[in-house]
Amino acid sequence: MTTQYTTSPLSTTEQPRPQGVAVPELSPLMQQYKDLKADHQDSILFFRVGDFYEMFYDDAVYASKILDIALTSRDKNKADRVPLCGFPYHAASTYISKLLKGGHKVALCEQTEDAKLVKDKRPVRREVVRVYTPGTLVESELLATHENNYLAALAPERDRVGLAYLDLSTGEFRATELVGHDLSHAVMDELTRIDPRELLLPDGPGHPALRTLDLTRFQTVSHLPAATFDETQAKNLLTEHFKPSPHKAMSPNTTPVVTSAAGALLSYVKELQPLHQLSHITALHITPPETTMVLDTATQQNLELVHSLNNRTAEGSLRRAIDRTLTPMGSRMLRSWMVRPLISVDAIQKRQDAVATFYADLSLHTALREGLDSVYDLERVTGRISTGVANARDLLMLSLSLSHLPTLGQHIASCTAPLIQECATTWDAMQDIHGWIEAAIQPEVPMTIKEGGIIRDGYHEALDELRTISRDGKSWIAQMEATERANTGIDSLKIKYNQVFGYAIEVSRANLAKVPEHFIRRQTLVNAERFVTPELKELEGKIVSADEKIRALEFKLFDELRVKIEKETSRIQAMAHTIALLDVLTSLAHLAQERRYVKPDIADDLEILIHDGRHPVVEQAIGPGTARSEISGFIPNDVCLNNETQRMLIITGPNMAGKSTYLRQVAHIVILAQMGSFVPALTAKIGIVDRIFTRIGASDNLTAGLSTFMVEMTETANILSHASSRSLILLDEVGRGTSTFDGLSIAWAVAEYIHTYRGLQARTLFATHYHELTELPNNRAGMKNYHIAVQEKGDTILFLRKIVEGKADRSYGIHVAQLAGLPIPVIVRAKEILAQLEGQSSDPIESYPHQTAKSEPSSTLARSNKAKVHNVPDDSPQMGLF
Numbered sequence: 016m017t018t019q020y021t022t023s024p025l026s027t028t029e030q031p032r033p034q035g036v037a038v039p040e041l042s043p044l045m046q047q048y049k050d051l052k053a054d055h056q057d058s059i060l061f062f063r064v065g066d067f068y069e070m071f072y073d074d075a076v077y078a079s080k081i082l083d084i085a086l087t088s089r090d091k092n093k094a095d096r097v098p099l100c101g102f103p104y105h106a107a108s109t110y111i112s113k114l115l116k117g118g119h120k121v122a123l124c125e126q127t128e129d130a131k132l133v134k135d136k137r138p139v140r141r142e143v144v145r146v147y148t149p150g151t152l153v154e155s156e157l158l159a160t161h162e163n164n165y166l167a168a169l170a171p172e173r174d175r176v177g178l179a180y181l182d183l184s185t186g187e188f189r190a191t192e193l194v195g196h197d198l199s200h201a202v203m204d205e206l207t208r209i210d211p212r213e214l215l216l217p218d219g220p221g222h223p224a225l226r227t228l229d230l231t232r233f234q235t236v237s238h239l240p241a242a243t244f245d246e247t248q249a250k251n252l253l254t255e256h257f258k259p260s261p262h263k264a265m266s267p268n269t270t271p272v273v274t275s276a277a278g279a280l281l282s283y284v285k286e287l288q289p290l291h292q293l294s295h296i297t298a299l300h301i302t303p304p305e306t307t308m309v310l311d312t313a314t315q316q317n318l319e320l321v322h323s324l325n326n327r328t329a330e331g332s333l334r335r336a337i338d339r340t341l342t343p344m345g346s347r348m349l350r351s352w353m354v355r356p357l358i359s360v361d362a363i364q365k366r367q368d369a370v371a372t373f374y375a376d377l378s379l380h381t382a383l384r385e386g387l388d389s390v391y392d393l394e395r396v397t398g399r400i401s402t403g404v405a406n407a408r409d410l411l412m413l414s415l416s417l418s419h420l421p422t423l424g425q426h427i428a429s430c431t432a433p434l435i436q437e438c439a440t441t442w443d444a445m446q447d448i449h450g451w452i453e454a455a456i457q458p459e460v461p462m463t464i465k466e467g468g469i470i471r472d473g474y475h476e477a478l479d480e481l482r483t484i485s486r487d488g489k490s491w492i493a494q495m496e497a498t499e500r501a502n503t504g505i506d507s508l509k510i511k512y513n514q515v516f517g518y519a520i521e522v523s524r525a526n527l528a529k530v531p532e533h534f535i536r537r538q539t540l541v542n543a544e545r546f547v548t549p550e551l552k553e554l555e556g557k558i559v560s561a562d563e564k565i566r567a568l569e570f571k572l573f574d575e576l577r578v579k580i581e582k583e584t585s586r587i588q589a590m591a592h593t594i595a596l597l598d599v600l601t602s603l604a605h606l607a608q609e610r611r612y613v614k615p616d617i618a619d620d621l622e623i624l625i626h627d628g629r630h631p632v633v634e635q636a637i638g639p640g641t642a643r644s645e646i647s648g649f650i651p652n653d654v655c656l657n658n659e660t661q662r663m664l665i666i667t668g669p670n671m672a673g674k675s676t677y678l679r680q681v682a683h684i685v686i687l688a689q690m691g692s693f694v695p696a697l698t699a700k701i702g703i704v705d706r707i708f709t710r711i712g713a714s715d716n717l718t719a720g721l722s723t724f725m726v727e728m729t730e731t732a733n734i735l736s737h738a739s740s741r742s743l744i745l746l747d748e749v750g751r752g753t754s755t756f757d758g759l760s761i762a763w764a765v766a767e768y769i770h771t772y773r774g775l776q777a778r779t780l781f782a783t784h785y786h787e788l789t790e791l792p793n794n795r796a797g798m799k800n801y802h803i804a805v806q807e808k809g810d811t812i813l814f815l816r817k818i819v820e821g822k823a824d825r826s827y828g829i830h831v832a833q834l835a836g837l838p839i840p841v842i843v844r845a846k847e848i849l850a851q852l853e854g855q856s857s858d859p860i861e862s863y864p865h866q867t868a869k870s871e872p873s874s875t876l877a878r879s880n881k882a883k884v885h886n887v888p889d890d891s892p893q894m895g896l897f
């Protein structure tokens with residue numbers, strides 16, 4: 016769902032009034048609302064009134080629908096009614112979360128002075144204390160644990176675009192510069208990897224690269240004044256933020272467009288968080304784009320890396336299949352590795368060595384995983400600490416996590432793999448921070464930080480004294496109760512506490528006669544009366560003021576501790592990163608053991624050799640294959656691609672044979688290998704791939720509904736113009752989206768072009784139902800025919816799922832149709848027609864009545880026409896019928 020919601024309720028509600036009609040004066044409260052709203056036009060304003068949040072005008076009309084709450088109106092009896100809806104204050108987070116999911120922004124307006132203190136008739140002071148936008152959240156209840164929550168900004172300039180992105184909940188701040196002749200593609204590809212929740216763009220007509228960007232893919236797009244992107248202003252802001260050492264925090268190769276994107280982004284975030292320094296944003300990391308494999312948007316989707324194609328959920332994705340991490344930080348890092356596989360052999364091997372170390376030492380990795388399992392989300396704790404939303408439970412969570420660090424550190428101390436050694440040498444167990452929290456915070460604490468019950472006894476002298484007064488005061492009350500009972504002889508006399516009246520002596524009606532003179536009556540109940548005495552009042556004063564002071568002091572002490580820890584943010588972040596790294600590495604080792612993956616050989620050449628490879632996702636769905644001969648479970652397959660004899664493989668086989676699975680399996684294995692993981696195979700050797708391109712046929716591509724053929728051709732064009740000899744191309748049923756002959760011709764020409772065009776000549780797997788294409792390898796070196804075998808068993812066929820050299824001899828379309836449950840009469844008739852058509856098999860292609868097929872725009876019509884025509888060549892009816 017995509018919504019770009021821009022509210023301007025006041026401007027739209029306030030229609031020009033007919034001349035001569037007096038403008039009714041707004042009440043002071045509504046005037047206050049109007050002023051606040053004017054500053055937050057693009058947000059839905061939650062306006063605090065007592066114990067409620069209220070919305071007015073268009074906000075109310077709109078929100079009442081989305082939030083499913085009743086719409087009423089203010090000043091019901093007046094002609095000029097104001098639409099109104101609202102809900103109790105404690106329900107706010109549910110409603111905020113609902114609106115954010117829909118891509119909206121919420122401005123939270125609070126009463127910022129005590130209503131009791133307002134003497135004149137003005138409304139209590141109100142201020143917007145926080146604006147919630149989908150890309151700037153820090154509250155754990157509003158975030159998905161295992162997902163980063165990125166806000167991205169684009170700064171376009173002539174031939175380049177600066178792209179900055181920030182996860183405010185963790186402080187991760189990165190930027191990159193994109194250049195090239197196909198900017199909008201490059202921008203989109205990068206944005207797909209980042210998957211931001213909110214995108215910031217400069218106002219105005221904009222740059223061509225951004226104009227062609229498909230903004231409907233982003234839930235929330237916010238336009239900022241172009242001046243925010245001004246480079247000088249951006250630079251000043253960044254320098255100011257990273258004080259005292261901006262040069263350390265920003266790389267010297269931060270280019271002008273990168274500066275403007277990063278600066279604009281930071282200024283937006285700072286405006287939404289005016290009260291906080293955001294000290295957890297400690298550096299701006301520049302990502303050089305050429306260090307990772309390029310995965311364009313279509314490929315990321317087609318390979319179902321993060322979401323499955325059919326329902327956009329994680330179920331069925333590669334990520335879900337391989338994620339064995341135990342911490343949210345690890346899970347987020349694993350995702351980022353997966354969408355950015357490496358292309359340097361050394362860098363890949365460095366990761367592999369670490370995974371191999373854990374793979375080989377089961378007891379080490381089990382011990383590590385036990386420890387990691389108890390580590391909470393350290394990255395996000397730093398975010399909450401720096402934005403002031405952390406509570407005592409967050410600190411306890413931090414402390415508990417830190418308590419595992421010494422042991423974890425010892426476990427890896429003697430590892431020799433360089434990547435693990437780096438972790439070990441920079442290890443910071445942070446026992447000082449752990450000690451501060453342990454000393455200060457009670458083991459059981461409430462959610463709120465304003466009600467006390469947080470700080471330990473013995474931590475702060477004044478607090479201890481106040482607590483003694485409060486505690487003693489309460490025992491004095493108990494004593495007083497006993498004394499008054501004895502003095503009055505009223506056994507049922509009680510001293511009770513009540514929010515409104517404070518402490519009072521309660522005497523039941525039956526005993527009223529015994530009440531002494533000096534008792535002062537305060538309140539009459541049904542069966543009792545309440546009294547106070549001067550002594551009781553004095554005692555109460557002491558206790559109540561002690562309790563109030565305790566709450567205030569505890570809050571102050573907590574905040575001091577929070578600020579003290581905030582100063583250590585960069586240490587915590589560094590360890591969060593180390594923990595995430597260990598988590599990812601051990602999880603990959605765990606996965607490799609669990610699913611019998613092997614370490615692939617990585618080389619700087621063009622050979623891909625996979626023996627008994629498996630599809631990581633399908634294998635987990637249907638279970639591993641049992642014996643070779645049995646057709647159950649997943650059947651492994653080999654792959655051999657190189658730059659000489661096996662550069663392009665044409666893969667045929669009936670529908671459902673397993674062609675698409677095979678193609679995706681190869682891509683998944685390459686991605687896993689280059690991200691440093693082991694792979695599902697018996698052995699594998701991967702010659703580095705710089706880009707993977709995929710074109711998955713129309714009927715497999717569930718983005719259908721658009722002009723599928725157009726999408727198909729655009730993607731194909733993209734492949735032909737960007738692929739190089741280091742790329743891996745997967746073409747699955749290219750040409751299916753148009754009429755048979757058009758499709759066949761295009762598929763043929765595309766295959767030829769990739770095969771022969773210098774500078775292209777990429778390793779290619781081409782799955783097709785066009786049998787004509789099996790002619791291609793006849794006189795072209797480097798092209799080979801393969802097919803996925805089936806076994807004919809009487810009327811039916813058995814899918815063997817085995818790839819073998821050579822072309823498929825038949826398409827078995829009718830067999831598959833029969834398996835799919837087409838009515839028998841249709842099957843019988845189809846066989847008749849096929850037999851008739853096959854009878855004409857000696858006719859050359861040229862004799863095919865071109866006119867008929869060509870003049871039919873729809874492939875379905877083309878097919879039905881062919882069935883009627885009798886002089887159709889051998890292969891065509893098979894390929895055309897199904």
Ligand SMILES: Nc1ncnc2c1ncn2[C@@H]1O[C@H](COP(=O)(O)OP(=O)(O)O)[C@@H](O)[C@H]1O
Nearest residue numbers: 648649650669670671672673674675676677816
């Ligand atoms: N190697 C395999 N072992 C077991 N089942 C497989 C294998 N390859 C594919 N399949 C199953 O066969 C079905 C069809 O595969 P698919 O790749 O879509 O076929 P095609 O693209 O040839 O029509 C899939 O549902 C998949 O689960």
Ligand SMILES: [Mg+2]
Nearest residue numbers: 674675715747
């Ligand atoms: Mg297929």
